Structure formats: structure tokens, C-alpha cells
Amino acid sequence: MYDSGKIIPGLIVFVLLITIPIWYNRGGAVSEPPKPVLPKDAKTCVLPAAEIRANHMKLLNVWRDEVLRDGDRSTFEIEGKRYQKSLMMTCMKCHTSKKQFCDTCHTYASVKPYCWDCHIAPVE
């Protein structure tokens, strides 16, 4: 082909640029699955592990709307203990460290939830 001396290197540079997401961050801390530090004293969360991992965003929103807009501050029971529908008073009571629990998965997945703009993160 004509100008193959310019086109072939150009194509190689283009392929490298377009596949940057694949090779740029290889290795390093974020290539392994996240290891959140689980709480020592509680065995189960408010939902089973797989469900809470997939749905905790929706659960928190449901709690927020029920507590704030409907005024429904009723407690629910897990294994005999009563829990409130609250991030700070339920979730953070067991998962006491934001950095070691919440942030491990969130940095791996590169999500930035806005909870901590207002809800005060526990002192580390």
C-alpha cells in the first residue's frame, strides 16, 4: 500500500492508545479483588452477604426515604436484636472503619458515593 511507512506505525500507536484502559493500570494494588475487613463480633449483616453486596445502595435509599419522608422510624429485628434504619446507627456500628471496609471496594470499583459529604465518617 502507499505510505505504509506512515500508516503501520500510526495504526500501532492508535491500537496502543485505544487499549490504554487494559494495560495502563496492570499490576499494582487495584488488580487484586478487594479485601474489606469484616467485623469480628457480628456474623450476619442485615441482609445475606450476596444480597447486601448487590443491593446496599438501594437499601440505604429505601431506608432514607422511609425514615425521612414517611417518618417511619420503626426498627427491624435480626437474630433477636433490634436495628434502626440508619447508616450511622446500624451499619457503622459494626463496620466501624470506613477506610477498611467501605473504601476498599469503592476504590476498586472506582465509585464515589456521596454519603460522606454529609454523614460524618467515623474517626480513624
Place this chain on the structure above:
Amino acid sequence: MDTNRRNFLKVAGISTLATLGGTVVVERLVTGSNLAHASAPGGHAAEGAAHAPAHEAAQDPSVNRYGMVIDIRKFQQDPSLGEKVVNACHTTHNVPKFPDKKDEIKWIWMTHFENAFPEQPNIYRDTATGTHQLPILCNHCDQPPCVRACPTKATFRNKDGIVMMDYHRCIGCRFCMAACPYGSRSFNWRDPEAFVKDPNYVYPRRMRGVVEKCNFCDERVGSGKLPACVEACSDSKAIVFGNLNDPNSEIRKILKEHHTIQRNPALGTLPSVFYIV
């Protein structure tokens, strides 16, 4: 259309009668037998219908309507009470304290009588009223203009009559601040994180860009406690909180026994905060 004058007048007359009569029938069916102004059609009847439910809702004992009575005389007798009340509220709710007065955020604050009641000017005010301050806060109106103005319903009136803020939904447009005739609302011009000393971990802060105001301690009232300001007054009963729709509540007793005034009642917002002078 090929019609003559006689037919036209017949049709016009019958349709006019149908419209006037039909409106009255519909209004009666909609509002039941409570309609005081029965005969006038259209806008007048709708206005009558709108007034009747408002007064009924204000008095309906099956619905909560939380209110407050603030005894100005007690705040005059004990000037330190005001600071206690403001600190109790602001520490419970992580209200930041900015150095610049322009950024100030306040949920309850002490002010002079002429600022709280500007609609009652008096050039010969008595010494006590003129010098001492009284606390003012959001009035949690029964007909709140801020709720009407909010484009996202981030501020709403909950079933207990408390005008609440949902900071998740607030977009910071400040229409509510423009609508509130009492100046109870504050905007977060800056990120409050660094300016909250001793945060209360069970209650969130707010972020930059939302409007905040007193919420009658809905999170405490929901669990059966009293608002923080009421508790700070302890036994002095300088602030009394209760259900205005419950005719046997303590607050209704106090309202029957003492002469109370409200802030700018002519606006028609029906505030829930009363002041004993």
C-alpha cells in the same frame, strides 16, 4: 353555520344555565355539605372550598401538628438561657460556626423584639422588651410558603406538621429562602466540615450548597424525646413543645391560659410557634 337568531339564543341560554348549574352541582359533590358559600359558581366556590379544608386540617385531632410556645418573659429573666438553647440545638445537629457573619448558619437564634416582630413597631417600647432578646426559629407553618416554592420538594411538610428538609434532594436554588417571610433558612456557602467542632456522629452534617433550617428535632421527636432546645430549658418551661391538635395537651393548656402572639400572622402562613409576651 346556518342558524337563525332564535335558535342561537336558545342554545346560548341553555348552555349558560347548564354551566352555572353544573359547576354548583360539582362543587357540592366534591366538598360535601361543608360549603358555606353555596350559590356562587367558579372561583368563589373554589376559594371557599380551599379555606374550609385548611381550617379543618388545622384542628383535626387525628393528625399531629407539632407546635411550640416560647415564653419571652423567662428569656428576659434568665439571659443565659438563650445561649444554652442555641448551643444545644447547634451541637446536636452539627451546625457549623463560620468566622464570617455573611456565611452564618443558624437554626435557632436570639434576636431583639423589633427584629422578630417587625410588623408591630413601637417607638415607646418598654425597657425589658427593648433590651432583652428572644429566640426565633423556623415557624413550621401550617401553610408554608417555602414548601410551595421548592421545585424539588426537598422541603416538605411531614405528617406530624413539621416542615422537613431532605438534604439529599435539595439542589440549592434558594427559592425557599426567598419564599420564607421569617428568614429562618440558611444556605451553606462553604463546606461546613472544618467548622463543626465536636461533631455528633449519629446526626449528619450538611454539604456545601444546600439550605438548612430547624427541623423541630424530628429524629428526637420520632423516638419520643423532646427537641434539644426544649430540653436545654429543662424545668423552666421557657419553651414548651407539643401537639397543637390534641386539645388535652400541655401546649394547648398554656395557649388557653396566656396571651400569645405570632410572627406576622397577617401573612396567612399559620405558624406553629407562639410567643408569650
